[in-house]
Amino acid sequence: MTMGKGxxxxxxxxxxxxxxxxxxxxxxxxxxxFEDDIETLLAEAREAAQAGERGRAAFYYREILExxxxxxxxxxxxxxxxxxxxEPEVAEGLFTRALEADxxxxxxxxGRGMARLQLGELEAAMTDLEAAVVAEPLRWGAWNARGIxxxxxxxxxxxxxxxxxxxxxxxxxxxxxxxxxxxxxxxQAYTEAETVLREGLRGAPxxxxxxxxxxxxxxxxxxxxxxxxxxxxxxxxxxAANNVGYIALLSGDGAAALxxxxxxxxxxxxxxxxxxxxxxxxxxxxxxxxxP
Numbered sequence: 001m002t003m004g005k006g007x008x009x010x011x012x013x014x015x016x017x018x019x020x021x022x023x024x025x026x027x028x029x030x031x032x033x034f035e036d037d038i039e040t041l042l043a044e045a046r047e048a049a050q051a052g053e054r055g056r057a058a059f060y061y062r063e064i065l066e067x068x069x070x071x072x073x074x075x076x077x078x079x080x081x082x083x084x085x086x087e088p089e090v091a092e093g094l095f096t097r098a099l100e101a102d103x104x105x106x107x108x109x110x111g112r113g114m115a116r117l118q119l120g121e122l123e124a125a126m127t128d129l130e131a132a133v134v135a136e137p138l139r140w141g142a143w144n145a146r147g148i149x150x151x152x153x154x155x156x157x158x159x160x161x162x163x164x165x166x167x168x169x170x171x172x173x174x175x176x177x178x179x180x181x182x183x184x185x186x187x188q189a190y191t192e193a194e195t196v197l198r199e200g201l202r203g204a205p206x207x208x209x210x211x212x213x214x215x216x217x218x219x220x221x222x223x224x225x226x227x228x229x230x231x232x233x234x235x236x237x238x239x240a241a242n243n244v245g246y247i248a249l250l251s252g253d254g255a256a257a258l259x260x261x262x263x264x265x266x267x268x269x270x271x272x273x274x275x276x277x278x279x280x281x282x283x284x285x286x287x288x289x290x291x292p
């Protein structure tokens with residue numbers, strides 16, 4: 001049976017990955033592999049996907065779809081590979097085909113919602129994600145994605161509720177805690193953001209997003225040196241100093257901003273255009289403050 005255009009496109013996009021995995025990735029299987037029953041192929045695909053071997057997983061999903069082009073588990077599996085591979089449009093089509101067989105499948109609804117989120121289709125994404133958690137309330141990924149959509153729409157209170165629902169399902173999850181912390185930053189709840197981001201760092205102490213966002217939360221509280229200490233291990237001294245200086249600049253603290261931009265320029269091994277531009281803004285702020 002010939003595969004549909006959406007499946008063919010994603011298989012083509014992943015062809016290089018399949019080739020890179022080589023013949024050994026199929027476990028030394030010969031032509032008899034193509035005659036295996038779908039459940040065996042599906043188990044192989046899931047095992048490969050769990051191991052992060054996207055090319056091998058795509059190989060097995062393709063064999064399933066050659067036998068049954070409407071197989072929902074294979075379509076959803078390929079959709080997830082497409083999402084991770086930066087192909088949200090392809091992923092959306094694959095998840096939609098899976099939903100044609102069963103419109104209540106929460107994993108397909110979640111996947112299509114995430115694809116639509118990546119495509120910037122926020123209203124459609126939220127509709128899918130809401131349907132996903134109605135069908136399966138413990139689907140934490142859908143709750144997390146709902147929080148992201150709400151934040152992008154400026155609905156930070158709603159976003160917080162969605163992230164908290166995700167954390168009820170999966171307590172202490174660092175990516176969700178990072179998203180919640182950033183949402184609180186946008187809502188200007190800096191001390192709460194600090195608490196949440198510190199909790200996230202307990203599970204992922206070197207995560208650069210958590211450290212950067214915690215540094216921003218501290219800088220917004222005027223704790224510039226604390227912020228610098230948190231950011232430096234993952235961002236480096238120059239970028240960390242520039243970030244701290246930028247928050248000081250936005251806070252109207254021109255003198256502190258100038259100090260940190262100078263530090264960023266001193267620490268950077270080459271010309272640091274962003275810090276230099278920010279420094280000029282800080283100089284203007286200081287001059288305006290000194291004007292009669």
